[in-house]
Amino acid sequence: MDAGSDSPSAQAGPSAPTAAAAAAGTATAVGTPAAVDQTAADQTVSSVLARAADGGRITADEALLLYTRAPLHALGRAADAARRRRFPDDIVTYIIDRNINYTNVCVTACRFCAFYRAPGHKEGWVRDVDDILTRCGEAVELGATQIMLQGGHHPEFGIEWYEGTFAAIKRAYPQLALHSLGASEVVHIARTSGVSFTDVIVRLRDAGLDSFAGAGAEILTERPRHAIAPLKEPGHVWLSVMETAHGLGLESTATFMMGTGETNAERIEHLRMIRDVQDRTGGFRSFIPWTYQPENNHLRGRTQASTIEYLRLVAVARLFFDNIAHLQGSWLTTGKEVGQLTLHMGADDLGSVMLEENVVSSAGARHRTNRTELIHLIRAADRTPAQRDTLYRHLVVHRDPAQDPVDDRVASHFSSTALPIVATT
Ligand code: SF4
Numbered sequence: 001m002d003a004g005s006d007s008p009s010a011q012a013g014p015s016a017p018t019a020a021a022a023a024a025g026t027a028t029a030v031g032t033p034a035a036v037d038q039t040a041a042d043q044t045v046s047s048v049l050a051r052a053a054d055g056g057r058i059t060a061d062e063a064l065l066l067y068t069r070a071p072l073h074a075l076g077r078a079a080d081a082a083r084r085r086r087f088p089d090d091i092v093t094y095i096i097d098r099n100i101n102y103t104n105v106c107v108t109a110c111r112f113c114a115f116y117r118a119p120g121h122k123e124g125w126v127r128d129v130d131d132i133l134t135r136c137g138e139a140v141e142l143g144a145t146q147i148m149l150q151g152g153h154h155p156e157f158g159i160e161w162y163e164g165t166f167a168a169i170k171r172a173y174p175q176l177a178l179h180s181l182g183a184s185e186v187v188h189i190a191r192t193s194g195v196s197f198t199d200v201i202v203r204l205r206d207a208g209l210d211s212f213a214g215a216g217a218e219i220l221t222e223r224p225r226h227a228i229a230p231l232k233e234p235g236h237v238w239l240s241v242m243e244t245a246h247g248l249g250l251e252s253t254a255t256f257m258m259g260t261g262e263t264n265a266e267r268i269e270h271l272r273m274i275r276d277v278q279d280r281t282g283g284f285r286s287f288i289p290w291t292y293q294p295e296n297n298h299l300r301g302r303t304q305a306s307t308i309e310y311l312r313l314v315a316v317a318r319l320f321f322d323n324i325a326h327l328q329g330s331w332l333t334t335g336k337e338v339g340q341l342t343l344h345m346g347a348d349d350l351g352s353v354m355l356e357e358n359v360v361s362s363a364g365a366r367h368r369t370n371r372t373e374l375i376h377l378i379r380a381a382d383r384t385p386a387q388r389d390t391l392y393r394h395l396v397v398h399r400d401p402a403q404d405p406v407d408d409r410v411a412s413h414f415s416s417t418a419l420p421i422v423a424t425t
Pocket residue numbers: 106107108109110113114115116151152153184
């Protein structure tokens with residue numbers, strides 16, 4: 001491991017010492033031992049990039065080498081080649097879904113979270129089942145195929161609350177995929193109800209849960225995870241719950257919130273932990289990295305991942321995850337233009353229109369889009385847009401711009417109220 005890359009403040013980038021020396025007028029002379037070392041390092045980077053682009057497996061140490069040393073354009077080219085090996089048709093997908101938050105009351109008090117309120121706080125709220133069903137109905141009317149139910153760890157919500165809510169949604173809207181909760185919720189429900197993780201997963205599945213979201217992964221590496229979420233389950237427990245769920249037929253996604261003070265090595269370790277589980281289960285459908293948002297939370301924005309760091313991580317993820325099919329770029333946290341750029345760094349999915357989102361936007365994410373714009377963004381990035389479902393099956397491939405759907409209502413909303421534009425129609 002590169003000691004220099006192990007500092008939280010170290011910027012990932014190619015050959016930083018050499019560039020600094022050149023800027024300072026002290027560039028390494030050709031033929032010196034330092035120049036020979038540099039040439040050997042460059043050759044190693046090139047050889048690892050070529051192997052990864054060809055579909056070969058790279059180690060975590062090699063991933064760290066690429067993350068910290070590979071030139072950005074070469075990294076993107078290799079990641080794009082790896083993406084095209086899987087998806088030679090250049091289709092990039094998006095989904096229409098709605099994040100419905102059932103409560104903001106939470107006992108876990110993550111330091112990066114701007115959404116939660118402690119039990120008893122005057123701004124705490126709970127949505128009843130009727131409200132949730134109304135929101136599902138609005139989403140269906142706008143073409144949503146997926147609901148992400150997510151919320152705080154309410155001290156009084158046991159397994160029965162989730163069973164009743166999921167069953168009610170499935171009764172009313174059997175066409176909606178319930179891609180919801182995550183390993184952290186399983187841990188919380190098991191504790192609240194006094195049952196095992198396995199029992200929680202089986203009962204959620206039987207009540208209608210189709211797959212788990214990757215929420216709660218944050219960073220799985222122990223040191224930074226404990227620093228930002230000391231009351232959350234350790235990373236190995238999060239992975240163990242996911243592994244159990246995969247074995248019981250519930251697939252999931254895996255996420256990464258980067259930029260809360262972790263080192264470059266800890267970033268790569270997060271990827272390694274996920275890949276090891278994926279080798280055993282094959283249950284992660286996609287990997288979704290995004291960046292920590294700094295407003296209104298206890299970390300107070302002291303750290304944040306830069307755009308370059310994010311793009312490099314996306315590219316390395318495509319090269320490292322030879323066993324996860326899909327890679328999503330985040331327009332919500334990094335902006336629409338950066339989202340477009342991820343499509344040239346190995347991403348094959350641009351996420352959701354997000355008919356409703358309250359959690360990340362509470363912490364400062366202000367980006368919004370709509371279906372028409374998302375399609376345009378993908379096409380302008382020289383890819384073919386397609387609406388997908390939760391299983392990444394293509395529902396509509398938008399090959400002809402003249403046939404693009406136009407509906408201003410299919411747009412992002414950052415609010416905890418029902419969509420007003422739907423309520424009045
Ligand atoms: S991230 Fe989730 S578990 Fe953590 S405080 Fe926020 S709502 Fe609670």
